[in-house]
Amino acid sequence: MARRARPDLPPPREPFAAPEDARRQLARALARHAEVFGETPRGCWPSEGGVSPEVVELAAGLGVAWLASDEAVLQRSLDRDPRSGAHYRPWRMETRTGSVRLFFRDHELSDRIGFVYQRWNAADAVADFLERVRRIGREHSRPIVSVILDGENCWEGYEQDGGPFLDGLYDALARAPDIRTTTPSGVLARNETWPALPRLHSGSxxxxxxxIWAGHPEKNRAWDLLSRTRRRLVARPDAPEDAWRALMKAEGSDWFWWLGEEHYTSDKPLFDALFRGHLRAVHEILGESVPLDLDVPISSPAKPERGEEPVAFLTPVLDGRQTHYYEWQAAGHRRVAGTGGAMHAGEGWIRDLYYGFDRRSLHLRLDFSAAPGPARGLRIEWLEPTALRLEIASLATGPVALDRMLQDGGTRALPEARGILEDVLELTLPLESLQVRPGDRVSFLLQVIQDGRPIESAPAGDAVRLQAPDESFDAAAWSP
Structure with missing residues (x-):
């Protein structure tokens, strides 16, 4: 649906479509409203004013009489000049489950209350609002002007939380002989015939x-995590209701609002953790082990530390030794020892981690604080762009074999991946096997495992985050 309006948006790797969840969310909202206010609402402003033909049909099936969105959605639906005033009346949309009336808000008036008037003197703001409404009345015949705010968070910017402005506005509207206030349900009670909307654009x-909610790599990774978690939940027909409640909390739009770069809040790491916490709760309620990727923050650190990113292509000799001084000189490097995360006594097994690319492969080098021995193995949790788990069953010296762990618990050999452990562990992983395309965001972390259980993770507290090289990578690395 997001790419219906913006085909240029990069999609998440994991498709997410759950109309049954949307229906359940709306049904619960209607029931909650009736419980609190003693009456089922006749209509609503959907989350973020987001509408589509599917949303209207779903709402009609639940007995919703009207929905509201933004005037720009109507303009895209009609391909009409915004000055036509088409949004100053409701529109009728017929669906297989019933008929719904659609109101489209006046964007300018609504945003003036939401973003502009908080910086004005209250009396001046009220006067400006009424003058704009009267101008619409002069320019259009019997207009129905919808003023709708998405959320309540503008009032904290007003003097006394908006009290003086709202008191002045309601008083002025009550005394205005040429302006009559009403509600969408009040408009529909007139039983007038409204024009049919032949096509509805999908938008917010x-x-x-x-x-705002999809397309950015951070937002898309959140969708991927949500999709994988829901898939596990659907696979459990005996899942408790609490597990579904946890998932539904994670389906809210505001989590995705704060990811990416469009909106800033110092609480972004907290929101990130809370979102992943709801997904963790699903697995915990199901009695399943929590996937490691839910421990890794979605939002990237502000800036990598010096030396953490590769600076040029690598061509290491795969022999389990530092063959020459410059072999890994261009690699990214993380000092792991002493950063925490080990579950056994002592310093920790992984001391240093090096990583970099050539045009076809990712190269990894692990320096251990002591020989891990054949009783221990290595797990590579590949988080982006596609979730994969690779394992080396035994860290005995000599050539090592990598297996891909399958969702059904089985394994599949990856003969195209190569590795050897002598003084250090050197690995070469073809990008094609990891489903990595040029320019993709890449993130992964490592675990030392024993008896099938992780005893140490590296890096501690986050993942290695890189961008797969494209054709310009090597040139950029040598540019001044």
Whole structure:
């Protein structure tokens, strides 16, 4: 649906479509409203003003009489000049489950309350609002002007939380002989015939699309995590209701609002952790082990430390030794020992981690603080762009074999991946096997395992985050 409005948006790797969840969310919201206010609402502003033909049909099936969105959505639906005033009346949309009336808000008036008037003197703001409404009345015949705010968070920017402005506005509207206030349900009670909307564009209150909630790598990774968690839940027909509640909390739009770069909050790491916490709860309620990728923050650190990113292509000799001084000189490097994360006594097994690319492969080098021995293995948790788990069953010296762990618990050999452990462990992983394309965001972490259980993770507290090289990588590395 997001790419219906913006085909240029990069999609998440894991497709997510759950209309049954949307229906359940809306049904619960209607029931909660009736419980609190003693009456089932006749209509609503969907989350983020987001509408589509599917949303309207779903709402009609639940008995919703009206929905509201932004005027830009109507403009995209009609391909009409925004000055036409088409949004100053409701529209009728017929679906297989019933008929719904659609109201489209006046974007300018709504955003003036949401973003502008908080910086004005209250009396001046009220006067400006009424003058703009009257201008619409002069320019259009019997307009129905919808003013709708997405959320309540504008009032904290107003003097006394908006009290003086709201008191002045309601008083002025009550005394205005030429302006009559009403509600969408009040408009529909007139039983007038409204024009049919032949096509509904899929979009939200921001730019009539969904780019705020999808497309950015951070947002897409959140969708991937949500999709994988839901898939595990659906596979358990005996899942407790609490598990579904945890998932539904993670399906809220505001988690995705704060990911990416469009909006800033110092609480972003907290929101990131809370979102992943809801997904963790699903697995915990099901009695399953929590996937390691839910321990890794979605949002990237502000800036990598010096030396953490590769600076040029690598061509290491795969022999389990530092063959010459410059062999790994261009690699990214993480000092692991002493950063925590080990579950056994002592310093920790992995001391240093090196990583880099050539045009076809990712190269890894692990320096151990002591020989891990054949009783221990290595797990590579590949988090982006596609979730994969690779394992080396035994860290005995000599050539090592990598297996891909399958969802059914089985394994599949990866003969195209090569590795050898002598003084150090050197690995070469073809990018094609990892489903990595040029320019993709890449993230992974490592675990030393014993008896099938992790005893140490590296790096501690986050993942290695890189960008797969494209054709310009080597040139950029040598540019001044």
């Amino acid at each position: 209150w921001i730019d009539a699309d969904f780019h």
